[in-house]
Amino acid sequence: MPQFMLALYDDPSRWPKLSPEEMQKAIEKYTAWSKKPFVVQGKRLALDAGRVLKTSNGKPRATDGPYSETKEVLGGIYLIEAANYDEAVERTLDHPHLSHGTIELRQLFM
Amino acid sequence: MIPVQVQPTKDTGVLLEHLFRHQSGRVVAHLARVLGPARLDLAEESMQYAMLRALQVWPNQGVPENAAGWLFRVAHNAAIDAIRRGRFLEQNTPALVAELTRSNFIISGEPDFEEQLRDDELRMIFMCCHPQIARDSRVALSLKTVGGFSVREIASAFLADEAAIAQRLVRAKRQIRERHLTLDMPHGADLEPRLDSALETIYFIFNEGYATHEGEDLIRQDLCFEALRLGRLLAASSIATPRVHALVAVMALQAARLPARIDQAGDLILLEDQNRARWDQGLIAMGFHYLDLSVSGNQVSDYHVQAAIAAVHARAERLALVDWPVILDLYDQLLAISGDSPVVALNRAVAVAKVHGPAEALAAIERLCENPQLHEYYLLLAVRGHLLLELDRREEAAACLREALACRCSEPERRFLRRKLVQCDQPKLVFDK
Numbered sequence: 001m002p003q004f005m006l007a008l009y010d011d012p013s014r015w016p017k018l019s020p021e022e023m024q025k026a027i028e029k030y031t032a033w034s035k036k037p038f039v040v041q042g043k044r045l046a047l048d049a050g051r052v053l054k055t056s057n058g059k060p061r062a063t064d065g066p067y068s069e070t071k072e073v074l075g076g077i078y079l080i081e082a083a084n085y086d087e088a089v090e091r092t093l094d095h096p097h098l099s100h101g102t103i104e105l106r107q108l109f110m
Numbered sequence: 111m112i113p114v115q116v117q118p119t120k121d122t123g124v125l126l127e128h129l130f131r132h133q134s135g136r137v138v139a140h141l142a143r144v145l146g147p148a149r150l151d152l153a154e155e156s157m158q159y160a161m162l163r164a165l166q167v168w169p170n171q172g173v174p175e176n177a178a179g180w181l182f183r184v185a186h187n188a189a190i191d192a193i194r195r196g197r198f199l200e201q202n203t204p205a206l207v208a209e210l211t212r213s214n215f216i217i218s219g220e221p222d223f224e225e226q227l228r229d230d231e232l233r234m235i236f237m238c239c240h241p242q243i244a245r246d247s248r249v250a251l252s253l254k255t256v257g258g259f260s261v262r263e264i265a266s267a268f269l270a271d272e273a274a275i276a277q278r279l280v281r282a283k284r285q286i287r288e289r290h291l292t293l294d295m296p297h298g299a300d301l302e303p304r305l306d307s308a309l310e311t312i313y314f315i316f317n318e319g320y321a322t323h324e325g326e327d328l329i330r331q332d333l334c335f336e337a338l339r340l341g342r343l344l345a346a347s348s349i350a351t352p353r354v355h356a357l358v359a360v361m362a363l364q365a366a367r368l369p370a371r372i373d374q375a376g377d378l379i380l381l382e383d384q385n386r387a388r389w390d391q392g393l394i395a396m397g398f399h400y401l402d403l404s405v406s407g408n409q410v411s412d413y414h415v416q417a418a419i420a421a422v423h424a425r426a427e428r429l430a431l432v433d434w435p436v437i438l439d440l441y442d443q444l445l446a447i448s449g450d451s452p453v454v455a456l457n458r459a460v461a462v463a464k465v466h467g468p469a470e471a472l473a474a475i476e477r478l479c480e481n482p483q484l485h486e487y488y489l490l491l492a493v494r495g496h497l498l499l500e501l502d503r504r505e506e507a508a509a510c511l512r513e514a515l516a517c518r519c520s521e522p523e524r525r526f527l528r529r530k531l532v533q534c535d536q537p538k539l540v541f542d543k
Contacts, residue, residue, distance in 0.1 A: 015162055024131070
């Protein structure tokens with residue numbers, strides 16, 4: 001079965017504004033979605049800019065992650081199984097992340 | 111720092127209802143007792159950090175077996191970290207870290223520790239409801255700190271501005287620091303005024319939740335149940351008086367009617383038109399339990415009488431079975447205790463109408479109508495209009511209801527008044543007996 005990567009983007013400054021009740025609701029919704037049978041795995045990314053590695057003057061170097069102009073940053077990834085893009089989209093449409101963020105869907109070469 | 115272990119749970123990851131909200135109140139209360147009330151902000155930030163961690167970790171790694179304990183530990187570690195990083199350049203840092211570390215080793219769920227947490231929560235209630243804090247601030251602080259509500263949730267429940275609620279919280283915390291309010295349990299001569307202030311705050315929260323407003327119904331119901339929870343916390347403590355039990359009885363018996371109070375269109379259903387089969391029997395049973403507890407001693411407080419009135423309604427399975435003479439008698443008592451409160455007098459008028467007819471009820475509120483302060487009180491005009499309509503004095507009734515519509519009231523109340531106004535133009539239905 002082909003696999004697809006879901007890249008979840010959202011505005012991290014949004015989270016601290018949630019109330020305890022809203023945080024609990026969010027956890028419950030995300031957890032429930034993560035348990036769907038076609039989900040291979042999911043990971044949350046640390047809330048920092050990370051590092052960018054590039055070769056300049058023939059030498060690979062790491063610099064601090066890109067300064068993002070946009071408010072939405074990559075916050076998590078999922079791998080899911082689906083026959084094709086249509087099914088992958090279909091399976092992702094009810095993801096709770098879509099209430100406030102963006103999901104980028106990409107097929108993986110297996 | 112104690113490592114946080116994540117044990118994936120075997121279940122579906124469904125959490126206890128309101129776990130975060132309630133655990134937030136308990137952890138903040140506990141941390142504030144250890145750190146001192148002046149560092150309430152640090153206690154809150156630490157708990158906030160723990161919940162944000164859970165938000166990041168749990169959805170993929172699974173909800174830990176002891177979710178409440180996990181939050182407790184992560185919040186503790188965050189507080190220890192903040193103190194170690196020297197956010198407070200004080201001499202007692204090592205002692206604080208030691209105390210936090212000690213309490214972090216205790217397994218939550220252990221009976222002694224649960225008892226300690228309940229005690230911490232109780233102390234926090236008393237501090238948040240301190241008479242030296244303005245009432246508005248007391249209410250906001252209790253909901254935020256003990257109840258785990260957010261500023262936005264409090265603002266939407268009170269139909270207030272978020273900035274205004276935030277201001278009240280800032281003011282309350284400043285008063286705690288400046289007046290050196292402590293988390294000590296009140297005792298001696300201090301106990302009664304402190305307890306009164308807590309009960310008043312709790313009942314205010316309940317009534318705000320119970321009042322009918324447009325929208326956000328869920329959050330308003332949450333206020334009722336939070337007030338009930340706080341009341342029961344006080345009732346379970348060693349300092350509970352019959353008055354505390356009476357208040358819990360009032361709240362439980364009134365909350366029982368919540369499912370029957372609004373129709374599908376969101377319109378108000380008056381007590382007499384409610385489908386009593388929809389009243390929550392569990393809450394009614396709870397109400398009677400606390401009513402029984404409240405009769406020890408010979409104190410008869412306003413809460414006792416209100417509970418007794420609610421109990422008469424709860425006992426009657428149908429409207430026709432309501433014992434109105436008993437209710438009228440109770441309202442007479444309540445009116446005396448309340449020092450002739452206009453709100454009580456209005457409610458009493460409804461009972462007068464049931465026992466002696468609308469003409470007597472109208473006469474009973476005549477004095478209120480002369481009070482210039484109540485000229486713009488929609489409920490008085492609404493009751494008067496209703497009684498005039500019963501007496502078939504339609505033009506006067508319509509004028510009265512129109513006046514009521516011009517007053518401040520909520521949308522559901524407005525729709526109710528309009529429905530009444532339509533009735534004024536309809537021919538009176540005559541039933542053959």
